[in-house]
Amino acid sequence: MINSDKILFIPSIRHGNGTGHLRRCLEWSSELKKAHYYLPSEDKESAIDLKNHPLIKKTANLVRHDSEKELKQIDWKLIVLDNRTTYDVPSVLNKIPVIAIDETGPFRQRASYVLDILPSRKRKQANNHVFSFLNFPEKIRSIRPLKKILISFGGEDPGNLSQKILDSLDKKLLENYEWSVILPHRGNTEAIPNQVQCLHYVEDLKNQLHHYDLVITSYGLTALEALASQVFVLLFNPGSYHDQLSRNFRIPYCPRGFKKNKRQLNQYLNHAIGLLNEGGESSFKSLWSKMTIKHQSLLEWLEKMTISSESCPVCGSMDRKVIGRFEFKSYFICTNCSMKYMVQFMQKSDIYSKDYFFSEYKKQYGKTYLEDFPHIQKMGEERLDRIPIKAGKILDIGCAYGPFLLKAAERGFSAWGLEISEEAVSHIQENYPQINIHQGSFENLDIHHSVFSENQFDVITMWYVIEHFDDLKSLLPKLNSLLKEGGILALSTPHASGISGQFNLQNFLKNSPEDHFTLWDRKSAVKALKLHGFRSIRFHVTGHHPERFPLILKKILTYNMRKYMSILLGWGDTFEIYAKKGK
Numbered sequence: 309m310i311n312s313d314k315i316l317f318i319p320s321i322r323h324g325n326g327t328g329h330l331r332r333c334l335e336w337s338s339e340l341k342k343a344h345y346y347l348p349s350e351d352k353e354s355a356i357d358l359k360n361h362p363l364i365k366k367t368a369n370l371v372r373h374d375s376e377k378e379l380k381q382i383d384w385k386l387i388v389l390d391n392r393t394t395y396d397v398p399s400v401l402n403k404i405p406v407i408a409i410d411e412t413g414p415f416r417q418r419a420s421y422v423l424d425i426l427p428s429r430k431r432k433q434a435n436n437h438v439f440s441f442l443n444f445p446e447k448i449r450s451i452r453p454l455k456k457i458l459i460s461f462g463g464e465d466p467g468n469l470s471q472k473i474l475d476s477l478d479k480k481l482l483e484n485y486e487w488s489v490i491l492p493h494r495g496n497t498e499a500i501p502n503q504v505q506c507l508h509y510v511e512d513l514k515n516q517l518h519h520y521d522l523v524i525t526s527y528g529l530t531a532l533e534a535l536a537s538q539v540f541v542l543l544f545n546p547g548s549y550h551d552q553l554s555r556n557f558r559i560p561y562c563p564r565g566f567k568k569n570k571r572q573l574n575q576y577l578n579h580a581i582g583l584l585n586e587g588g589e590s591s592f593k594s595l596w597s598k599m600t601i602k603h604q605s606l607l608e609w610l611e612k613m614t615i616s617s618e619s620c621p622v623c624g625s626m627d628r629k630v631i632g633r634f635e636f637k638s639y640f641i642c643t644n645c646s647m648k649y650m651v652q653f654m655q656k657s658d659i660y661s662k663d664y665f666f667s668e669y670k671k672q673y674g675k676t677y678l679e680d681f682p683h684i685q686k687m688g689e690e691r692l693d694r695i696p697i698k699a700g701k702i703l704d705i706g707c708a709y710g711p712f713l714l715k716a717a718e719r720g721f722s723a724w725g726l727e728i729s730e731e732a733v734s735h736i737q738e739n740y741p742q743i744n745i746h747q748g749s750f751e752n753l754d755i756h757h758s759v760f761s762e763n764q765f766d767v768i769t770m771w772y773v774i775e776h777f778d779d780l781k782s783l784l785p786k787l788n789s790l791l792k793e794g795g796i797l798a799l800s801t802p803h804a805s806g807i808s809g810q811f812n813l814q815n816f817l818k819n820s821p822e823d824h825f826t827l828w829d830r831k832s833a834v835k836a837l838k839l840h841g842f843r844s845i846r847f848h849v850t851g852h853h854p855e856r857f858p859l860i861l862k863k864i865l866t867y868n869m870r871k872y873m874s875i876l877l878g879w880g881d882t883f884e885i886y887a888k889k890g891k
């Protein structure tokens with residue numbers, strides 16, 4: 309659960325972006341007791357007079373932070389970035405998870421989570437696209453002939469479009485319709501025909517839109533709100549990007565050539581308004597119905613999130629590239645240590661109950677864990693063969709029902725186990741006195757206040773366990789200190805460079821379990837283990853699956869050829885890592 313007092317909103321107030329970003333953030337945060345905003349005072353590019361802007365003045369819950377120094381004082385849990393084009397967030401916010409909304413800049417790559425809300429050109433790699441987070445007006449225009457027209461290009465109107473349209477109105481247009489214009493903040497609209505009603509700021513504009521029959525604006529929030537009020541919309545966009553968006557959404561817009569001069573603009577307006585007058589209702593019906601969606605609260609959605617550690621679990625760096633985005637998780641590759649890792653956004657469920665070893669295991673492998681026991685024991689023997697140390701004290705972390713430790717004990721090791729599942733621990737206690745079993749998680753284990761101590765073990769093993777930890781920066785040193793000098797750490801884990809990761813990374817990431825935080829390959833394993841005091845790192849690739857080869861290779865190669873190829877190239881989907889403690 310995210311504490312909403314620790315959410316920081318960063319809306320764009322830059323010249324050219326209008327007030328829409330600020331406006332929608334203010335709506336989202338309106339239910340909060342305190343809504344924290346970063347609105348830097350030295351932003352010279354800002355189009356908004358922050359001190360005097362009515363939106364800010366009337367917002368009682370707004371707590372404004374205007375310097376990086378101030379931002380440092382709160383332990384933020386989440387940033388909601390509604391900044392359109394972002395290159396970077398202030399460095400003091402570097403390790404705070406960021407939800408980037410409709411982001412188009414380079415930060416789209418780095419953001420923890422990308423949420424697209426406005427209907428847009430098909431943008432690549434968003435975690436989620438949720439139109440219903442917009443807060444649409446509830447009041448709807450009653451069906452009547454087109455009469456009242458509103459021109460509104462926001463407080464900023466960078467293209468001076470209000471004036472251009474006013475200039476192009478001829479006698480006929482002025483006489484046949486009732487015109488209103490919302491003046492931009494900079495005020496002086498040069499010459500406004502007498503018949504046009506001039507409005508300065510309109511409080512709660514979206515709930516006033518249903519009083520008009522047509523709104524002339526550019527692509528953005530006001531246009532969508534007008535459609536939601538079942539009002540006609542004509543768009544005059546400042547650039548081709550917004551024309552493209554309008555086209556995708558099928559909202560009529562004024563083509564570029566017509567904006568060149570007064571005469572052409574007048575022609576277009578006469579033509580377009582004429583068309584709306586004739587059969588407008590039927591052509592707008594589908595657009596209007598698109599907007600009748602059930603509103604979802606962004607705040608409630610944010611509060612439900614649980615965000616796993618934000619920086620690289622191995623080295624702590626934030627330098628990274630995104631490699632996959634899904635509704636509840638994002639994957640990055642650390643450009644510092646090469647580890648692929650997940651940042652997760654959903655509640656972690658308690659999955660190591662008895663259910664995990666029985667029904668869940670059966671779902672994955674076709675038999676329950678205990679039915680699979682002899683097979684797992686056989687694998688354990690092979691692993692023991694690969695461990696270069698043959699006697700002494702061995703600790704298996706996440707030992708489950710003890711199949712590996714039983715084999716280790718048979719070979720003369722003093723067998724120690726650590727396991728989180730209480731059922732598994734009592735099973736061992738009742739049946740296998742030769743195992744020295746302890747219940748608990750390795751994360752919470754304090755080696756200075758327990759039966760465990762430094763330099764205690766000759767071998768530590770973790771079979772399919774390491775990927776479950778989201779903080780290896782503290783875990784790997786802890787493993788290191790438990791081992792004797794020259795002791796062996798043996799791991800097995802899914803192989804990110806196996807056949808599945810190699811040929812269909814997106815599918816591999818999508819199917820990677822929600823509790824696997826790191827995805828290992830040889831390169832990242834060497835870096836991670838060397839960084840935390842291990843050397844002589846060896847690999848044994850397992851999990852060869854000739855049936856998972858891409859179709860093209862399946863067509864040319866027989867099953868056995870593919871199997872041979874997989875072994876030769878190390879394309880198995882799992883692998884084992886053996887490393888020695890020492891610099």
Ligand SMILES: [Zn+2]
Nearest residue numbers: 620623642645
């Ligand atoms: Zn790293």
